[in-house]
Amino acid sequence: MTRIAVIGAGFGGIAVAHLLRRAGFGDVTVYERGDDVGGVWRDNTYPGCACDIPAPLYSYSFALNPDWSQRFPPHDEILGYLRRCTDAFGLRPQLRLGTAVDSAxxxxxxxxxxxxxxxxxxxxVIVAATGQLSRPVVPRIPGAGAFTGIVAHTARWPADLDVTGKSIGVIGTGASAIQLVPALADRAARITVFQRSAPWTLPKPNRRYGRVRRALNRRVPPLMRAARAGTLLLTWVTGRAVTGRPIARRFVRAVSAGQRYVQAGRLRPHVTPDYAMGCKRVLFTSGWYRALRRSNVTLSTADIRQLTAATVLTADGAEHHCDVLVYATGFAATEFLIPMAVTGRDGRRLEDEWKDGAYAHLGITVPGFPNLFLMYGPNTNTGNTSVVYFLEAQARYIVQAVRAVAESGPLEVREDVAAAFDAEMQRRLAGSVWTGCTNWYRTATGRIVTNWPGMASEYRARTARLTPSDFVRP
Structure with a gap:
């Protein structure tokens, strides 16, 4: 019997463990360092946390959920969905919660x-499903150790933090910040948002799903599949914009500019991005600009110079008092699998293999590391649609690979195949919108190691069938 370890119990780990068991592989163990399943949806509990991909697409195609309360569901619903899937798939006995893997x-x-x-x-076989968004980044700011107030990262939000009546500093204007600030504005005495660069945004067309809609979903499941197909079509438009189609890009830029014109008011010059749309993640929001215009919210665009015991000092000479300092500064997305140490064939260390930037054939396999498969690996992040779509494609590919291992022994991707794929990725990415600004998609040397350069449908097609000639038997 083929013994399989899955490392990580987020969307990717749950999907691949389920599909492996459904394919007949009974010896599957899922290791999870946290105390529950859910990955980023277990870790990110900050106020306002919600999905920014429409629910019909942010779910498994083999486990559609008829009971979403709205198009962009909040954190608790998504975590609840993953917990229910874990139970429905019979994965609880396979889980080893609170168990980190130090090395392989x-x-x-x-x-x-x-x-x-x-x-x-x-x-x-091991399947690493640790994700790209699991290690929070906290910038190094002079004087950080002197600050005596409460410090939090959005991915490590203290459960007992009461912001009522407090002065709060929020560093960052990315996906978590634009959800957090509107959620805190009614309770905090004052919020200062420290912006390094203005995000591109689009209106968030949220809507409630009432009892009738949910009842119809349960009784007529094809309605859910139709909604999923329609949502996928909409992401095709934004995907065309991100990947450089001029007509789509002009249309999406116009929508974004219209949103700022209507909602940003006097702040418009300060919240208009100075880089190409899509270079950083485009964010969906209905409340961001309105929150910034509130009398108790201040937008600071000056660089942060230093922290003191109770203030943030900025380059314009201003001193911003803060009781609470929140880092909405994202994750170390380019550092795959760290801190786990992985040693492959002939003593090859994965950290050495990736010293110039992570790579993997189809984002899944690395030469020199037999029977190691990655979920959400290098160059498989999507800039325009649901990552769950990519994860399902990877899980199905890995099932084929494990079947080949079970039938004929260890499997290792060929060096030349992986090198050719990586060269293709870097050639296509070199001309992409992601090269035009500082973002979390790139390493310090500028190599893009996170994003897929094309449309999701292309990735789905290229992973649909495992090609035996791409592999050797070590």
Whole structure:
């Protein structure tokens, strides 16, 4: 029997574990360092946290949810959905919660995992589903150690934090900040938002799903599939804009400019981006600009120079008092699998293999590392549609690969195949919109290691069938 370890129990880990078991692989163990399933939806509990991809597409195609309360569901509903899927798929007995994997070493015939605490376990196959958005980034700011107020990162929000009547500083204007600030504005005495660059935004066309809609979803499941197809079509338009189609880009830019014109008022010059649309993640919001215009909210566009015991000092000489300082500064998305140490064939270390930037054939396999498969690996992030769509494609591909392992032994992608794929990715990405600004898609040297350069449909097609000639038997 093929022994399989899945590392991580977010959307990717749950999907691949379920599809592997459905394909007949019964010996699947899922290791999760947290105390529950959910990945980013377990970790991100900040006020206002919600999905910014429409619910019909932000769910598994094999487990559509008829009970979403709205088009862009809040955090609790998504986490609840993942918990229900875990139960419905019968994965609870396979879970090892609160168990981090410190290292993985290929022995020549199997993978030896060393778990936190020092115990070891061996598996024929490992699937790393640790994701790209699991390690929060906190910028180094002079004087940070002197600040005596409450400090939080949006991905590590304190459950007992009461912001009522407090002065709050929010560093960052990305996806979490534009949800957090409107959610806090009614309760905080004052909020200062520290902006390094203005985000591109689009209106968030949210709507409630009433009892009639939910009842119809349950009784007529094809309605959910129709909604999913329609949502996918809409993301095709934004995908065309991001990947450089002039007509689509002009249309989406016009919608964004119209939103700022109507909602930003006197702040419009300060919230208009100075880089190409799509270079950073385009954000969906209905409340961001209105929140910034509130009398108790201040937008600071000057660089942060220093922190003191109770203030943030900016380059324009202003001192901003803060009781609470929130880092809405994202994740170390380019550092895949860290801090887990992975050693492959002939002692090859994955951190050395990726010293110039992570790469993997189809974002899934790396030469020198037999029977190691990645979920949400290098160059598989999407700038325009649901990552769940990509994760399902990867999970189905991995099922084929594991079947080949079970039938004929260890499987390793060829060096030349992986190199050719990586060269193609970097050639296509070199002319993409993502090269025009500082963003979380690129390493310090400028190499884009996170994003897929084309449309989601292309990735789905290229991973639909495993090509045996792409692999060798080590």
């Amino acid at each position: 070493q290929w022995t020549g015939t199997a993978w030896r995992l060393t778990l936190a605490g020092g115990t070891c376990a061996e598996y024929d």
